[in-house]
Amino acid sequence: EVLLVESGGGLVHPGGSLRLSCTASGFSFSNYWMSWVRQAPGKGLEWVANIKRDGSVEKYVDSVKGRFIISRDNSKNSLYLQMSSLRAEDTAVYYCARDLGLPGDGTEFDYWGQGTLVTVSS
């Protein structure tokens, strides 16, 4: 069974930092692109960042560029999101998601974690 379990969320002051983790099991983690997708309370979904199978390529939405870093440790089947200079508008449930892995350039999120809530507030 494919499982993705996020951790590391919590309450942080504006300007602070937080590191999210996502532990994967039930599949060959190193064979898949992985993403972080967030959802502000009562709002829609927003893709945040993704990372290639071997960690050699990272992409970010403009609103987090220079503040967030996505990384992975394939030996630990783990995905990370280092978040710094946090703002109130970063408050959201953060999901890690697996790319289905179809041929071509598209991204299809076939498995998601349960999410971890990040609250940025003073």
Place this chain on the structure above:
Amino acid sequence: DIQMTQSPSSLSASVGDRVTITCRASQSISSYLNWYHQKPGKAPKLLIYSASSLQSGVPSRFSGSGSGTDFTLTISSLQPEDFGSYYCQQSYSNPDTFGQGTTLEIK
């Protein structure tokens, strides 16, 4: 960034009804269009990928169509468990973007 616009934003339908949700892209995205279903407090679930391919394990009452800028998700016979929110997502151009969502209520 490519903007994705869903309609309607919300709808109410009865069990057994045929339901259609549309998604329009601000520019052509070929068939790089996916549909997700999300129940309150839960993670989204992939229903349709590449505009019309049914994800494994998803009931056949769900179908998708379209290409270019206009896409449709159809539920042929609405079931009680189909309530929740539906989102389209384009992956033609980085960054991936989602529609604002359609909330489906069962009458």
